[in-house]
Amino acid sequence: MSRVGVVIVAGGSGSRVGGAELKQLRWVAGKPMLLHSLQAFQSIPEVAMVVCVLPKQYAGDPPPWIFQSDPERMLISVGGKTRAESVSNGLEDLPAECTTVLIHDAARPLVSVPMIRRVMDEAKKGHGAIAALPVVDTLKRVDADGRIVETVSREMLWRAQTPQGFPRDVIVQAHAEAKRAGWHAEATDDAALCERLGIAVHVVRGSERALKVTEAADFARAELMAGWNEGDDA
Numbered sequence: 001m002s003r004v005g006v007v008i009v010a011g012g013s014g015s016r017v018g019g020a021e022l023k024q025l026r027w028v029a030g031k032p033m034l035l036h037s038l039q040a041f042q043s044i045p046e047v048a049m050v051v052c053v054l055p056k057q058y059a060g061d062p063p064p065w066i067f068q069s070d071p072e073r074m075l076i077s078v079g080g081k082t083r084a085e086s087v088s089n090g091l092e093d094l095p096a097e098c099t100t101v102l103i104h105d106a107a108r109p110l111v112s113v114p115m116i117r118r119v120m121d122e123a124k125k126g127h128g129a130i131a132a133l134p135v136v137d138t139l140k141r142v143d144a145d146g147r148i149v150e151t152v153s154r155e156m157l158w159r160a161q162t163p164q165g166f167p168r169d170v171i172v173q174a175h176a177e178a179k180r181a182g183w184h185a186e187a188t189d190d191a192a193l194c195e196r197l198g199i200a201v202h203v204v205r206g207s208e209r210a211l212k213v214t215e216a217a218d219f220a221r222a223e224l225m226a227g228w229n230e231g232d233d234a
């Protein structure tokens with residue numbers, strides 16, 4: 001059986017949210033954001049290890065609530081300057097037995113187990129897989145003055161979320177190649193690293209509930225979403 005390793009990146013500074021407390025450690029829907037994701041992934045028996053990537057100052061002195069998980073299946077790694085660097089550090093610390101890897105943003109606390117399973121099952125087929133949602137609004141490209149330049153077709157456009165899953169050797173190679181080629185730092189997700197190498201990555205259905213807390217107002221949105229039952233769309 002292929003063992004699954006998870007990297008949860010929580011190494012960012014949350015500059016768009018602002019405030020004194022790091023966003024990924026703040027509470028949403030009854031517990032710290034990171035703990036929501038950590039417990040969701042650990043509830044899946046195939047998950048052998050979850051690496052939580054924390055900013056340097058927290059990695060050596062983690063918040064005590066992080067141990068309200070299965071400590072036998074949890075490791076802490078040190079974050080890097082960019083998201084990609086944090087992912088890369090987490091990948092290095094995953095035990096060798098983990099041949100499939102799921103990568104997730106701590107900033108998406110409401111990830112559901114069915115959504116994780118959709119990504120995991122697709123990645124186990126031997127290619128990349130990401131949670132995503134089709135674009136439903138009409139899209140406009142604008143100039144620097146906010147004047148519309150054109151309407152962009154939304155056909156075939158999807159919004160990327162996390163988790164994103166890959167065979168381990170594939171994503172490790174994609175990170176290594178991106179570092180060599182000098183575009184590692186600019187990648188905003190892991191699928192992008194594979195796309196540039198021509199490695200196949202498929203979308204599976206994501207969820208509106210798995211929103212990314214990016215700006216201060218997103219905390220209120222996440223609280224509302226937490227109480228929303230998506231039923232089969234979870």
Ligand SMILES: Nc1ccn([C@@H]2O[C@H](COP(=O)(O)OP(=O)(O)OP(=O)(O)O)[C@@H](O)[C@H]2O)c(=O)n1
Pocket residue numbers: 009010011012013014015016017024053079080081082083084086087104105106107108212213214
């Ligand atoms: N150097 C970094 C940057 C980001 N992340 C993580 O990547 C996820 C997605 O990033 P984002 O939401 O953009 O978080 P921040 O980078 O912290 O936010 P900002 O860009 O507003 O500073 C978050 O869980 C964040 O903690 C990380 O582990 N290491």
Ligand SMILES: C[C@](O)(CO)[C@H](O)COP(=O)(O)O
Pocket residue numbers: 083105159160161162188189190212214
């Ligand atoms: C990985 C991601 O969450 C997919 O939507 C997103 O790209 C992270 O981007 P950010 O620039 O770190 O907010």
